[in-house]
Amino acid sequence: MAPKRTILKQGLIAGLIGATILAAWFLIIDAIQGQPFHTPAFLARVLLGVNGADRSAIAIFMYTLVHFSAFAAIGVGVAWLLSALEACPPIVLGLVLGFVLFDMVFYLGIMLTGVDVVQELGWPQVLSGNLLAGVGMVVYLGRSLGLSSPDWLWALTQHRIVREGFLVGVVCAVTVALWFLIVDLVRGQLLFTPGALGSGLFLDVTDIAEVQINFLTVGGYTLVHFAAFFVFGLVAATIAIQAEKFPPLLLAGLLIFASFEAFFLGGLAVLAEWLLGAIGWVSIGVGNLLATAVMAYVLWREHPKLRAAITQTTLSAEDVELP
Secondary structure, eight states, X not given: OOOHHHHHHHHHHHHHHHHHHHHHHXXXXXXXXXXXXXXXXXHHHHHSOOOSSOXXXXXXXXXXXXXXXXXXXXXXXXXXXXXXXXXXXXXXXXXXXXXXXXXXXXXXXHHHHSOOHHHHHOHHHHHHHHHHHHHHHHHHHHHHTTOBOOOHHHHHTSXXXXXXXXXXXXXXXXXXHHHHHHHHHHHTOTTHHHHHHHHHHHSOOOSGGGOOOSIIIIIHHHHHHHHHHHHHHHHHHHHHHHHHHOGGGGGHHHHXXXXXXXXXXXXXXXXXXXXXXXXXXXXXXXXXXXXXXXXXXXXXXXXXXXXXXXXXXXXHHXXXXXX
């Protein structure tokens, strides 16, 4: 792990890079829409309570200060996490970070102000800007901290990856499906969850009263459900194979969960905010936790070399004599 001062310095710089990328992105969008500085003025009014709709220099300066400070803190946190890794896939982890940032904007905006900031600014613009910022931050940190980039493409070409990805995907998909089947049965609404998600995805339903539970909505969403978990399984199996060579990459397991959580909740936020209330935040969180636990068990069982590497690392750490 890099020295703490180095982590702090590079994290602060990465945060400033991410903040600058996102600010420049919205400056360009505002200029194209013929509303210069609309975004920072709007956010200053909503988040900081600045009165009026004017785009005064003071309001913009206040929001910009908060914006860069928040990204600086995020940059330090991401730098600390990445410094524990020996290898860093910058694009993948950058996109994960972008999704997490997108979710933070959406949920913190609603919790702190009651305003759907993503809807007001446009979800494609917010998502794209945060993805760019996330990739920029992780690419910089990967290089500045001297992290190598693992050969993920090689791992994906192995038949083992496909087998394990399929196994993890199916087991996790079945686990989550069974969980929501139980939740729906307890509520007395059999197949409501896949029906609601399918209605939002295929029928553009915008209200819980319009949910349709039929072959199209339930069957169609089930196919999407298993396909998404197959991709999830491929990513998890790839990281597990790489972790046999670089045990610290197990920390990327946290990023797997974060990316899945961000993708699912962010997808709901984009697809239909009403689904969050209809399905329930707690039910979604428990379902994802169950999927993560099952994934960890399957991969732990399938990777004896990884178990041996972790055991050896633990024993070596215990053998070190304290001064």
